[in-house]
Amino acid sequence: QSALTQPASVSGSPGQSITISCTGTSSDVGGYNLVSWYQQLPGKAPKLMIFEDTKRPSGVSNRFSGSKSGNTASLTISGLQAEDEADYYCCSHAGSRTLVFGGGTKVTVL
Amino acid sequence: QLHLQESGPGLVKPSETLSLTCTVSGGSITSSSYYWGWIRQPPGKGLEWIGSIFFTGTTYYNPSLKSRVTISADTSKNQISLNLSSVTAADTAVYYCARPSDSSGFYYDYWGQGTLATVSS
Secondary structure, X not given: OOOEEOOOEEEEOOOOOEEEEEEOOOOOHHHXXXXXXXXXXXXXXXXXXXXXXXXXXXXXXOOEEEEEEOOEEEEEEOOOOHHHOEEEEEEEEOOOOOEEEEOOEEEEEO | OOEEEXXXXXXXXXXXXXXXXXXXXXXXXXXXXXXXXXXXXXXOOOOXXXXXEEOOOOEEEOXXXXXXXXXXXXXXXXXXXXXXXXXXXXXXXXXXXXXXXOOOOOOOOEEOOOEEEEEOO
C-alpha cells in the first residue's frame, strides 16, 4: 500500500475557505466510506476531525467538513481562523483492516 | 476518561529490537470490541500506521512492516505492547498508541502523548 497523496501546503486568509485533497485508489479511498482526517498541532498528538468520509466527532467545529468523489477525499475548512493553522492528515482503510495515511498538508493562515 | 501513556527506552541500537508499552487507564483493554493501534511519526515527517490489535488478540499489520512487527496485549497489566525488530535509523520516530471510541477500528479518537524512540549506536 502506498501513502495517500496530499498537497504539501495550503494557505488562506482569515474568514476564507480552503480545501485539502487526499487522493488514493479504488483499493483504499475509493473502495470504502472510511476516510478520516486528523489535525496535528506542533508537538501534539493528532486529533480526529472527520471520520467515515463526512462525519464530525462531537466537539469538532462545524467549520470542518469532509467529502469524497471517486478516489479523492477532501477536507474543507470554512471561516478559516488562526487556530486552524496546523498539519492535517487523511487516513483510509486499505483492505484487510489495514490503514494508510496521507503525507500531510500544512495549513497556513495568512 | 480513557488515558493512554506510551513508554519505552528512548535509545535503541541499530539491529536491535525496539520494545514499547502503552499503559491504559480509565478502561480495560478487554472490556469491549476495540482495536488498539500503533502509529509512528519520524521527526518532521508524516504519520505511518504500524498495526492494531483487537480485544480478542487478533492482529493486523502494515504490510511494509509486517515482517518486523509484533503487537501484543497484557491483560493483567492493562497494556498494549509493540516490538519492532532489526531497527535502523529509519525507525527513529515518535510512536503513538491510539484507540477509536467505537468498535470500528478505522479511525482513532483517543491518542497517547507519544514517545520518541531514537535508533543510534
